[in-house]
Amino acid sequence: MIYVTDSLNGKLLTLTRDGTVTATLQDPAFKMSYFTCNIHVAATGQVFVSDEISVSQVDAKGKTVLNIIKLGMTYPVSVYVNEDTSKMIVGFANNDNIIEFETKVS
Numbered sequence: 086m087i088y089v090t091d092s093l094n095g096k097l098l099t100l101t102r103d104g105t106v107t108a109t110l111q112d113p114a115f116k117m118s119y120f121t122c123n124i125h126v127a128a129t130g131q132v133f134v135s136d137e138i139s140v141s142q143v144d145a146k147g148k149t150v151l152n153i154i155k156l157g158m159t160y161p162v163s164v165y166v167n168e169d170t171s172k173m174i175v176g177f178a179n180n181d182n183i184i185e186f187e188t189k190v191s
Contacts, residue, residue, distance in 0.1 A: 088124050092117040099147030108147040125164040135161040
């Protein structure tokens with residue numbers, strides 16, 4: 086699957102390799118004013134989309150938001166999930182900080 090954000094309209098599009106759209110998930114959190122949404126696909130197939138203040142965990146089909154993680158800082162631009170250590174690492178555009186979260190990725 087290929088995941089693309091339409092940050093102007095607040096959508097996550099799920100496509101096949103030939104470009105066929107198989108799902109469109111609209112969420113106001115995906116609408117960005119300054120940065121494009123960042124997407125990380127975990128080895129488990131779950132999708133993580135960052136917006137201006139949080140990270141949304143989406144199912145592999147791109148149809149349902151499973152969880153929203155409020156970050157406490159603005160403008161996350163880098164998200165990485167390590168399934169082996171159950172950690173999510175988030176980097177931010179407006180400072181030199183990174184935050185590490187414990188996760189329950191399955």
